[in-house]
Amino acid sequence: YQGFIFIGLINVKGEPKVIEYNVRMGDPETEVVIPRIKSDFLNLLQGIGDGTFSEKDLEITNEVATTIMLVSGGYPETYEKGKKISGIEEVEKSIIFHAGTRNDNGTVKTNGGRVIALTSFGKTMEDALLKSFESAEKIVFEGKYYRKDIGVDL
Numbered sequence: 001y002q003g004f005i006f007i008g009l010i011n012v013k014g015e016p017k018v019i020e021y022n023v024r025m026g027d028p029e030t031e032v033v034i035p036r037i038k039s040d041f042l043n044l045l046q047g048i049g050d051g052t053f054s055e056k057d058l059e060i061t062n063e064v065a066t067t068i069m070l071v072s073g074g075y076p077e078t079y080e081k082g083k084k085i086s087g088i089e090e091v092e093k094s095i096i097f098h099a100g101t102r103n104d105n106g107t108v109k110t111n112g113g114r115v116i117a118l119t120s121f122g123k124t125m126e127d128a129l130l131k132s133f134e135s136a137e138k139i140v141f142e143g144k145y146y147r148k149d150i151g152v153d154l
Helices: 029-036 041-050 125-138
Strands: 004-012 015-023 064-071 095-098 101-104 107-110 114-122
Touching: 029 064, 029 095, 029 114, 064 125, 114 125
Parallel strands: none
Antiparallel strands: 004 015, 064 114, 095 114, 101 107
16 A cells, blocks of 8 residues: 545636646656755664664755656557657756666666656746756657646646
8 A cells, every 4th residue: 555546626727627736756756856955865774673763863955856757658648668768868957767768788768658757846846847857858769748837836
């Protein structure tokens, strides 16, 4: 058991909208939450394990973090693997998390539906999103897709 998902309906200008709260701390939630922790993460985990967590200092950055997930075309349905990925070395403003990638003799290739997560920081959500979107444009692979409505208030 990793958590729960709550799905509800809200009224937006007379139209029903589905809202989902995913509270499982899986992928990609972890990529946006864990990087904000400034404290020694291993020390915190040890505190959870040995019952001394309440004695630990938990420091979290005040900056906002956003994560954009680059996926293979067709995801979550059928998608192809083995597409060459380029541009990773050009990303400077984001943390890169490899999800569905593999190293094929020195060449990074797609190997799953969720390919790469890009996490960026900013003083505002808009600043962080801009960095994540800029980084997303630098990474290239056939069929690359990512949502551009993340962080947008509907």
